[in-house]
Amino acid sequence: MDDLDRKLAEAQRRTEAEGRRGEYATEALIEVDANGIERLRIYYANGCDFGFPVSVLEGLAQATPEQRREFCLTSGGLGLHWEALDVALYIPALIGGIFGSPAWMRQEVARLNGQKTSPAKAAASRSNGKKGGRPRKVSSTSG
Template sequence: MNITERELVEAERNMASLRGEARAVSAHYDRRADRVLVRLNTGLELAFPPSMAEGLADASPADLNQIEVSPAGLGLHWPMLDADLYLPALLQGVFGSPGWMAAQLGASGGRARSAAKAAAARENGRKGGRPRTRKLG
């Protein structure tokens, strides 16, 4: 593969624009803690459970062990899972696509327990339970 002088200059310009930004320098999976650990060029370490990230939730420890850091340090890739995470998004608390994140929020809301939710469930039970969905048409 041949790289032109123009492509080289553009790549150097892109890398120069990344100076000062946090970038991953290494990443690994800690099986005992069940955490993905990412070390940044700033000295900061980011740790998160795989269950929080799209594409990693149901992965085996062997698949989680194989993490590649992109050359620019902005991406993490799990080749055995074909899963990718973007470091700037992780630092903002975004662990997946908007649809996936919404589904996770909905699931956690459904598991929530409160006195008001319990009272509403009891009241619905007295009325015969959840109403049946009606088919339109």
Template sequence: MAEITDDQINTALARGEAVRLAEPRAASVRYDRQLDRVIVDLTNGCTFAFPPRLAQGLEMATADELAQVQMLGTGSGLHWKALDVDLSVPGLLAGLLGTASQMARRAGRITSSAKAAAARANGTKGGRPRRSA
């Protein structure tokens, strides 16, 4: 096993500090029962909130379970011990509320009047066109 040098440690510490300063971190987190939102106050003074039903692992959680949210480490993540759920703060800010496959499944369920109208229009034309080989 290679020996770790003081220079390597100092380089790693400098990289960690650069990331800490560049990435938004949670300063505090709470669940608001009236709004049904997880509210994250960030170290840069901004506040971010999201409905828990959109986040993977929180869809069926009770209000009491959601209220048990904790910050991880230096505010890089959120943790619900009873639910065994961890969410990344940078990921949440990027709109990532779960794994890629879970997000893709949810995207297919989204409905809107425009989507319904397009489906009806395709239906009157005989449905979705077949792929050509």
């Protein structure tokens, strides 16, 4: 229990320090910007505000607009929680560009990188095509 008590005390000290600096959210809402893009907008006690397209946040892109709007601030203004979607986001991580779990972030980076084109990628594709392309999948059938 000593380790847990130490971690809780450390978390409490961090929360108090962030509160003194105004580094906690006082309000968050989903709004539609001038381009018709849904954005999560977070307002801080120190007067700052940040916005993120909902489409970049893990667990929210496939949710309905109604589901996305049903959330609350948690952890003294440091978190957001969508109970119906089982999604929780840590606001300081969002500010740092971390929009989901490590596994989800790796998957998103791979997906985005797979969409990129370059002269080298095009040349490699042409070269592989000259070799007959990707081998066909062989299906095993039992008879």
